[in-house]
Amino acid sequence: MRVKLSKRVLKESLYALKSLITGDIRLLLGLVIFMAYAVLAFVVSRFIPFSPKRWGVVPRDIPPCWNYPLGTTSMGQDLFWILTLALQNSIIIGIVVASVSTFVGVVVGLLAGYKGGYLDRILTTLTDTFIAVPSLPILIMLTALFLGRIHILMLSAVLCVFNWPWPAKQARSMMLSLRERTFIETAVFSGTGTVGVILGEVMPLIAPWILANFTNTVLVAIATEAGLATIGVSSLEEATLGTMIYWALQYQAMFRGHWWWIAVPAGTIVILFFSLFLVSTAISSIFSLERSAK
Amino acid sequence: MRPIIKYAASRLVSYLLTIFIGITLCFIFPRFVPIDPVTTILSRTTQTGAFMEPEAFRAMRETLLETFGLKGSLQEQYFNFLRRAFTGDFGPSLSAYPSKVNDIIARSLPWTLGLLFSVSLISWVFGNLIGLLAGYYKDRKISKTLELFAMVIYPIPYYVMALILIFVFIFWLPLFPLMGAHAIGFKPSLSLEFLLTVLRHSFLPALSIVIVNLGWWILSMRALSTRISEEDFVRFAIVKGLRTRVILVRYYMRNALLPQITQLAMTLGNIFNGAILTEYLFAYPGIGAMLWWAVSSADVNLMMGIVTLSIIAVSTSALLIDLIYPLIDPRIRYGSK
Numbered sequence: 001m002r003v004k005l006s007k008r009v010l011k012e013s014l015y016a017l018k019s020l021i022t023g024d025i026r027l028l029l030g031l032v033i034f035m036a037y038a039v040l041a042f043v044v045s046r047f048i049p050f051s052p053k054r055w056g057v058v059p060r061d062i063p064p065c066w067n068y069p070l071g072t073t074s075m076g077q078d079l080f081w082i083l084t085l086a087l088q089n090s091i092i093i094g095i096v097v098a099s100v101s102t103f104v105g106v107v108v109g110l111l112a113g114y115k116g117g118y119l120d121r122i123l124t125t126l127t128d129t130f131i132a133v134p135s136l137p138i139l140i141m142l143t144a145l146f147l148g149r150i151h152i153l154m155l156s157a158v159l160c161v162f163n164w165p166w167p168a169k170q171a172r173s174m175m176l177s178l179r180e181r182t183f184i185e186t187a188v189f190s191g192t193g194t195v196g197v198i199l200g201e202v203m204p205l206i207a208p209w210i211l212a213n214f215t216n217t218v219l220v221a222i223a224t225e226a227g228l229a230t231i232g233v234s235s236l237e238e239a240t241l242g243t244m245i246y247w248a249l250q251y252q253a254m255f256r257g258h259w260w261w262i263a264v265p266a267g268t269i270v271i272l273f274f275s276l277f278l279v280s281t282a283i284s285s286i287f288s289l290e291r292s293a294k
Numbered sequence: 295m296r297p298i299i300k301y302a303a304s305r306l307v308s309y310l311l312t313i314f315i316g317i318t319l320c321f322i323f324p325r326f327v328p329i330d331p332v333t334t335i336l337s338r339t340t341q342t343g344a345f346m347e348p349e350a351f352r353a354m355r356e357t358l359l360e361t362f363g364l365k366g367s368l369q370e371q372y373f374n375f376l377r378r379a380f381t382g383d384f385g386p387s388l389s390a391y392p393s394k395v396n397d398i399i400a401r402s403l404p405w406t407l408g409l410l411f412s413v414s415l416i417s418w419v420f421g422n423l424i425g426l427l428a429g430y431y432k433d434r435k436i437s438k439t440l441e442l443f444a445m446v447i448y449p450i451p452y453y454v455m456a457l458i459l460i461f462v463f464i465f466w467l468p469l470f471p472l473m474g475a476h477a478i479g480f481k482p483s484l485s486l487e488f489l490l491t492v493l494r495h496s497f498l499p500a501l502s503i504v505i506v507n508l509g510w511w512i513l514s515m516r517a518l519s520t521r522i523s524e525e526d527f528v529r530f531a532i533v534k535g536l537r538t539r540v541i542l543v544r545y546y547m548r549n550a551l552l553p554q555i556t557q558l559a560m561t562l563g564n565i566f567n568g569a570i571l572t573e574y575l576f577a578y579p580g581i582g583a584m585l586w587w588a589v590s591s592a593d594v595n596l597m598m599g600i601v602t603l604s605i606i607a608v609s610t611s612a613l614l615i616d617l618i619y620p621l622i623d624p625r626i627r628y629g630s631k
Contacts, residue, residue, distance in 0.1 A: 125311060131560060133316040134608045136567035137585060137601040142323045144589040144597070161319075223451045227571050230453050231586055245457070254457075254465050262461070266454050273449035281445070 024286055030278030037272055041087035048081045053239065064260050071260035074251045079264050086239040086265065087272075089152055090222045093240070096156040097221035101163035102214045106206075108164065109171025110198055114179065124172065127165045135162035136227065143233040150235050155228075159221050167213050174206050208287040215280035219273050226269060241265050241272075298620050309613045316605035317379045320598065321372060332358045335592045358594065384599035389591035395599040398584065406580035407607065409496060410562070410569055413503040418558055420504075421511020426546055428512060429519025430538075441516060448509030452568030456502040456575045463498060470498050499576040503568055507561075514557065518550040552623055559615040566608050 050057050055075040064071045070079040112123035142158060143150055150158075178184060178201075187197050222241065228234045229242025236243055244265035248254075253261035335358055336351070378384065384395035428437040463470050471494065522528060522545070531541050570582030577583060581600055588596035 125308065126315070128308060129312045129315045132312045132563055132609055132612060133319065134563040134566045134604055136570055137604045138316070138319055138323065140570075140585060140589060141320065141597050141601050144592075219449060227451060227453055227567075230571060231574055231589070233589060245453075254461055259461065259465075262457060266457050269454050270446075270450055273451075274446055277445060277449040 024282045026278045027282035027286070030275040030282060033271060033275035034279065037087055037268075037275070038091065040084050041091050045081075045084035045088050048084065050081075053077070053082075053085075061258060063258075070264050071258075073247070073261055074253070074256075074258070075247075079261065082239050082244065083264055083268065086241050086244050087268070089235075089238050089240045090225065090242075091218075093152060093156050093159070093225050094218035094222040096153065097159045097163055098214045098217035100156075101160045101217055102167050102210060104160070105164040105167030105213075106171045106210060109168040109173075110175050110202065112168070113172040113175025114194065114198065114202075120172075123168070127168045127172070130162065130165040131169065133162075136224075138162075139224070139228060140231060140233055143228055146233075149237060150233075152235055152238060152240075155225060155235060156221070159224055162224075163217050163220060167210075167217070170209070170213065171206065174209065175202065178202055178205065208283055212280045212283040212287065215276050215283065219276040219280070223269075223273065226265075241269055301620060302617060305613060305616050309609055312609045313606055316609070317376065317602055320379075320601055320605075321375045335594060378598075379602045382603075384602070385595045387593055387596045389588070389593040389596065395595050398596060399581070399599055399603055402580050402584045403603065403607065405578065406566075406569060406573065406582065407611075409500060409503075409573075409578070409580060410566055410611070413500050413507065413569075414558065414562065414565055416500075417504045417507035418511055418554070421508045422515045422551070422554055424508070425512040425515025426519050426542065426550065429516040429523065430542060430546065432516070432520050432523065437516070440512065444509040444512040444516075446509075447505060448513055450506055450509075451571075452503055452506055453571040453575060455506050456499070456572050459498050459502050460575065471495055496578070499572045499578050502572055503565065506568070507565065510561075511554070515550060515554060518553065519546050522546050522549050555615065555619060555622065559612040562612050562615070563608050566604065 055077065058068060058072045058076055058078045060072060060074055060076045062068050062072045068078055068080065070083060072078055073082070108123055108127065112120040112127075139158065139162070143155065146154075184197060184201055187201050192200065225234055225240060226242030226245065229236070229240060229246045230249070232246055234240065234242050234246075236246065242265075245262065248258075248262040248265070251258075251261070253259070332355060336355060382396065387393050387395050387398055390398065424440065428440050431437050528541065528545050531545055569580070570585060572578070573580045573582030574586045581604055585597065585600045585604075587593070588600060
């Protein structure tokens with residue numbers, strides 16, 4: 001019985017995934033671009049022929065050419081290999097922050113919406129406050145204490161503090177509208193506990209939205225890290241998309257005419273974020289279509 | 295109680311709470327960091343090669359302990375910290391001793407607020423107008439192109455947009471100056487000349503934020519007005535033969551503007567975040583550039599002052615927008631139920 005059920009669930013979710021991917025060209029395009037970057041970050045980066053962080057391994061200041069497809073830096077580093085490492089670190093930061101803060105946000109939001117009363121009021125106030133506080137000055141002040149040597153995971157933990165409120169706010173409003181529906185009442189009156197209702201009844205309905213929000217948070221986290229790095233308070237020894245910009249700015253790449261040095265991280269950020277944004281909007285628009293059809 | 299007073303009161307409470315929690319975060323955070331800020335700052339100072347008498351070193355350590363509020367028990371520290379934040383007494387700047395932190399902030403805050411307000415207003419007005427039209431003519435080709443354009447533009451972070459603009463308009467086509475908010479040699483005054491140089495210097499920083507925000511307002515307004523166009527009352531208005539202008543203003547705008555104003559109040563913090571980085575990249579003499587200066591010279595007093603004040607400034611701006619809200623939303627004036 002159990003096996004049969006899980007098989008059915010698997011089959012259904014596979015079908016849903018297939019219809020999701022083929023149903024919306026935006027989703028397909030976004031996923032293809034993101035996957036290409038992910039392959040660069042986690043597969044291609046395994047084949048780095050030399051330590052890309054070392055200086056003077058390749059000739060300096062070479063514009064993109066056949067041997068160095070993205071050019072080289074003034075420190076004699078190959079931008080292509082640096083980029084693979086940077087993508088790896090940036091995507092790790094994005095995924096860690098998105099997982100933790102989406103989880104925390106959804107739990108807080110659902111709890112607030114489901115329980116109501118004082119708990120709801122306290123949690124909602126807290127959520128609204130965190131949304132209103134300008135986060136970057138606090139983040140800059142905090143990361144500045146690490147003198148540019150903060151560990152990537154520590155940085156992710158810090159970023160989580162400001163990324164859970166948005167999912168919490170939305171999860172709460174979804175819970176509020178779901179709570180009035182009859183099938184939830186039926187579940188409650190037939191003796192299902194809070195956890196059971198949330199996992200069994202509510203989760204399947206808001207799962208696509210959680211996915212969309214997750215994608216969006218990946219984007220925000222990568223962007224925030226890169227912003228901190230641009231000012232010079234991220235993990236400067238590691239390659240991330242932001243530290244690439246930082247070093248290019250430090251060496252005045254733009255005004256010395258080394259446009260490729262700054263164009264590589266900037267262009268990557270633009271295309272990567274476009275793909276993530278495509279995925280998240282496509283998922284949420286499919287989701288809202290499905291909801292209005294019901 | 296009249297609903298408008300009730301509304302204002304509840305908004306005021308959440309305003310104070312925002313500031314309170316923001317400042318509390320500033321207090322809690324450095325205590326979770328496994329690095330001792332005092333040692334960090336001291337090592338940064340000695341790193342530069344300055345020789346210090348042991349006496350002076352000890353005195354500096356004491357001062358740092360005090361400025362960080364690390365003296366006394368945790369409660370004492372916290373109340374000291376709150377007192378300093380709420381009385382606005384941040385002491386002298388450590389890097390520009392003996393100027394007061396408050397004076398430095400007072401000099402740079404107008405630049406940031408000016409930038410923040412003009413970019414928010416410009417992008418909000420234009421983005422919503424374009425989005426409204428794009429939503430009304432949602433089946434035209436130009437509307438779809440515009441949506442694609444907004445989708446590419448919106449996810450770009452402010453600082454990347456700033457880099458792109460610096461590359462295009464300063465390096466490639468040297469049309470605009472890079473540094474500062476006005477040409478060298480000008481004293482802030484109310485003359486036309488000064489105004490022109492300020493406009494010329496602020497154009498690119500403002501543009502970089504406006505473009506990105508424009509993307510967001512176009513997208514959200516287009517979505518909103520597309521949804522409104524499917525409502526029955528709009529169809530009725532069209533059948534009734536009302537002019538397009540009337541339909542747009544009375545039927546679309548009235549309904550779509552409310553959520554957009556709420557959004558504006560909520561995105562202010564975000565725009566402010568962006569402004570910090572933009573100021574840094576364009577060397578614009580606002581709060582953001584100051585914060586960078588404070589960070590790079592380990593000026594704790596200035597850092598604390600800027601962070602606290604920016605929390606207050608952004609929350610106050612959001613509060614003002616929300617207090618204007620009842621003028622536009624009649625439901626608050628007549629009672630919400």
